[in-house]
Amino acid sequence: MKRLTWPLVTLAVLLLVNVIYKPDFFSITMVDGHLFGSLIDILNRAAPLILVAVGMTLVIATKGIDLSVGSVIAISGALACLLISKSEDASALNVVLIAVGAALLVSVVSGLWNGLLVGGIGIQPIVATLILMVAGRGIAQLVTDGQIITISSEPYSFIGAGYLAGLPFSIFIVAFVLLVSALLTRRTAIGLFIESVGCNPEASRLAGIRSTFVVFLVYMFCGLCAGIAGLILSSNVSSADGNNAGLWYELDAILAVVIGGTSLNGGRFYLAGTVLGALIIQTLTTTIYSLGVPPEITLVVKAVVVLLVCLIGSEQFRSKWKKDKAAGKVPSKKEVTA
């Protein structure tokens, strides 16, 4: 829990900034039977990012990385919208279910492909997934024929824009996926295997862990998460955009994972931290929009915040700060285990 402290502090500070500028920032009202307010918006908007980042967390825990998530997002949304638009009755529930099922299947297959390249053939994760990152976007555009597919389908738009018990439905999806991944990683041995493979692959192999299986599993899971995120994103705007959907999502997702305390060198992973990381990123984006930061300096603001988040999370930085304040003592050198 200790490592969640600093991300939590960051999130709190960001929210505080908002409240100072907009006193009613925290207010949540009931409109048409759903809850309504900036906080709900943030949760709702962060949903796809959280999903992708959760999948990414497990991949990163195995010392991997998945650059293809953005493309998988695009493919999944494109395929679902295409199937729905081709059907007789776009609003029929079974049509939507089939479309969603097909999209998720394809996403899992995409993950399987990545897993095959990384675990089966032994290609370095970053290039292995780069292939699908490039080609996947082409596939998504092939599916949509380069156009934006607009559909009007009640059940489909419920996924990303519907409300259940007053809350956006996407929040429930996220909660469900989080629950499943927490159960899978903490109530079965999979979590242990993932961390072990990420930490020391050779030792894990000698301990009898089927590392290929673990690698396949995490990439497939990551693909699935990206696929669900793709559905939420495309259903939210009732359309599929093969070119722009999920563009640069991989960077945000990785950023969320890293802010959450999981190391890119693999090993220990922290799902709760990742969720916080994603919330921080989304809150930052929303803050930038609602404070009216001009687009020219948006990136500068983002850079500064990201850097600050890391710095206050760094023990070395904090202790140096304290020491500098106390009296100019020598900064503590980092410790190494031999």
Added chain:
Amino acid sequence: MSTAHESAAAPALEMKDIVKSFPGVKALSGARLRLFPGEVHALMGENGAGKSTLIKVLTGVHPIDGGTVTLEGKSITVGGPLEAQRLGISTVYQEVNLCPNLSVAENILIGREPKRWGRIDWKETNRRAAGLMERLNVKIDVTKPLNHYSVAVQQMVAIARSLLIDAKVLILDEPTSSLDANEVKELFTVMRKLKSEGLAILFVTHFLDQVYEITDRITILRGGEFVGEYLTKDLPRIELVAKMIGKDLGALESLPKTEGAGAKRQAEQRTLLQASGTGRRGSIQPFDLEVREGEVVSLAGLLGSGRSEAARLLFGADKPDQGEIRIADKRVAMASPRQAIDNGVAFCSENRKTEGIIPDLTVRENIILALQASMGSFKYISRKRQDEIAEEYIRMLNINPPNPEHLVKNLSGGNQQKVLLARWLLTEPKLLILDEPTRGIDIGAKTEIQKLILSLCEKGMSIVFISSELEEVLRVSHKIAVLRDRHKVTEIVNEDISQQHIMQAIAGG
């Protein structure tokens, strides 16, 4: 000669009242050490006593929490290993701390490469490195990357590196843990020479023989505290051990003498593993090996003779490309460790840092890992059961600190080794392959482990055993397979097992 400096010189190095805590562990409290020029000084203590920590504190790897360090009368604070080197403290740390991707020559000379026209002179680098290795009587191709060689060779490389520094103080933290008698001899020759040149040498080891052979003085640590400083010649073995573990000890005596014990049981045992013509191009030539139930088979040989390579084939760590392996008369492909484990074979690698521990996981997780892997992903050992297992093995192998939630990377070297043993013992294999299992383990625990191994054999488990400590091999084996130049030359069984016999076979007599 050893008492001369008592009055003559001030210590070259003195550490007083050293305190060092890690989160949750007090590694050192009031530790003391004096090193005189021209002496070899043993630093003794159980696993986790704080020996390595004292050394790391001295060389600035860890910042010091309290106490003073004086070098030649001047008080110093060392900022890091680089500064320590500049001050004339040359160190070989426990475990191999070299860069596996660089060539042997570079590992020895990096930081002090010879230059020519302002650029690194590779010819000269390789020449010098080869020269140094030759001085230690190791003849290898120094242009090959370090990870091409076994741990033992890597240890020699680390030693060679330390010799290169123009030092006043030389620190060797368990440099001999995987060395054979021959290499130890070479090392000692070099140490004696350096000593005569006035160097102060600190030597950490768990081998009492070596202590009495080379050292002049002994400092003992226990639980991070200073126990005492003695002249080696004044401190009998029994007393030394007693001081290290803090109680009188009969353990050393109580070790069962098993030499020849196998003889009477052998005939009735069934064959467990039968390797015929097993080999792998580029690593070991085809060999035959039979292991019966309840038998301890040792592999003996010189540095790089292929013992580890042979063991790896039996486990599928490397896939054999020739011959066949049968287990309980069933042919097994041995294509992967997984397969070996499924067939009841377990393997504890000599290379605990890179092939053993999962550094960021806890002691508990490291212990249950292999068992869990054999059970699959979904049959999760309950947390309660995990805790029980961890507790049990921590007690049994005396792992210190006895905290199952400690990260393995923060354990002392010997304790890490115990965790690995625990991992494999837990899986209750039919055949356990142990490559240098007692590396870096203290004398008390070592006897415990040997006893444990023998009792497991009694219960029917077979063991393939590799150790650089010939005495240990003699004590436990029923059969010894001798390897030379990466092929098996002979087998020695039962009553033929004797030190002289093995030595002859190894050397190729």
Added chain:
Amino acid sequence: MSKLRIGSQFVPALVTMVLFCLMFLAASAQYTGFFSAQVFLNLFIDNAFLIITAVGMTFVIISGGIDLSVGSVIALTTMISASLVEHHGWSPMVVIPLVLVIGSLFGWVMGYIIHEYQIQPFIVTLAGMFLARGLCYVISIETITITNETYTAISQAKVPLPGGNYVSISVVLALLVVGLAIYLAHYTKFGRNTYAIGGSESSALLMGLPVGRTKILVYTFSGFCSAMAGVVFTFYMLSGYGLHAVGLELDTIAAVVIGGTLLTGGVGYIAGTLFGVLIQGIIQTIIMFEGTLSSWWTKIAIGILLFLFILLQRVLVSRKAKAA
């Protein structure tokens, strides 16, 4: 190179070179006009900036890190150059050294933060990426066209080669950087320390190598290379623009990795990187010569070619490694 040990580590780089030649021949057989010296030289002309960036990135990756800021630093360099030259009338002789210093400084600061505060390079350089691009927009949202004579002259200068072929000055610069980098990597302490750190940082520290200094220097060098690439890019584009070189960091990383450098650090060759860039360039060129692909098939084709290449490389490398 003869003095370097051609060990198993060198195999991936070697395989990359062989595969490049094969690809070039295959494409020549397929497309008319492909088999010409100028097409080959164009690979250098069009990718000079990528070569330079990738060289810096190779050092970073060998040291076990990563630098995501390269593309943005290039953009920032073009922007600063263009704005100073065009809007403030500075002389290129001042501006070019200045941007090189700025780029190096940028890298230095990132390296300092990475080392001193033990923050993962990914995140620090990501922040650097945002910052550099953000600063571009702060300077100007619009593109700034460069009309300065020195720039246009350099940009249009052709270094003639036999057979009526030519290369640009940028190519010469890029090859100089490659030469310098090979020297740095194999004949200086800085280079060897970089390899050592990538092999095992904790060991390097215990071996008494200047880990902190080297790491900071590595990022500084990468910053310098990015700025240098930015200068070359400015010659290439004759403009400063905040959207220049978007996504270049991935191209660069891919080129380095394709060239046989391991992302886990410690293993890699500059020559491999050079061919990694050329491989990417040739894939692009093949697609342009194909000329019938729609936008999406272009992407899919790039993916497929990349996949085929990597697969072949993988197969050959493991075959060679076994034989060795």
Added chain:
Amino acid sequence: ACGGGGSKPAAGDAKSGAAAETNTSTAQKDGDKKITMGFAQVGAESGWRTANTKSIQEAAKEAGVELKFSDAQQKQENQIKAIRSYIAQKVDVIAFSPVVESGWETVLKEAKDAGIPVILTDRAVDVKDTSLYVSFIGSDFVEEGRKAGKWLVDKAKDTKEPMNIVELQGTTGSAPAIDRKQGFEEVIKENANLKIVKSQTGDFTRTKGKEVMEAFLKSSKSENKPIHVVYAHNDDMALGAIQAIEEFGLKPGKDILIISVDGIKDAFVAMKDGKINVVVECNPLLGPQLMQAAKDVVAGKSLPKRIVTKEGVFPQETAEKELPNRKY
């Protein structure tokens, strides 16, 4: 456009057509003198762009021009590479839609040295020596901004109260974003009541457009500064904004005026439903004009330096009638 049945077969045709064309062209290489054109497209970043590509591909087929097409994926360096490769392939004429306006001097000079005429489409380039290209066919983004502004100024002529405008910009730094903003601002200056209160980039996408609009609506509510007008730099962002407005509980087109640029089919559908007030057209269908120009230039005829595409402004009333004519 909307991905319905209509557009799909067309793409299939285009592809198989292109394939067939290469086959025949290699067969009759030296026979009749067929024009080869190298076309370097920006990318496929939007439906608008895809329509543009398609128009060019189809027109080439119709006009019997052999088209070498390449997609630069929004990168200028890729376009430059493509042009270099066209020079190496010795095509008869090169056409391209520049990613940005600047930085073309060197490569265009190479083309000129090789004696290959260059035609620009969609966007102009900023070169001192205008002889580097023969003609520029395309729209004027600043003008589009002006048209949008003009419509609003007309609309707001009678209102006395201030009108708050929010602007959804295109990708930061991109030419259409800069120019459409500039043209718009230029015109609305006339009326002091018109003020842009918020402006943020929506990256030309629906998702971002919606997200930004959501935040705008929330903060306008807490600041008590109602939004009267949305000016979106393209239709997709406008469509996203519409959804956000509807979810917020307001009526787009009535409570808030929506002004958009491009004129894709979806926008006309929304306009028909009264959710968009005006669309300023930016016509991507310049294939036929381009092919004509190419033929002329190869035949040695001289071309006007600037060929303007036919573009209109479509207020809500015309939506119903115009919708069937929309091809993209």
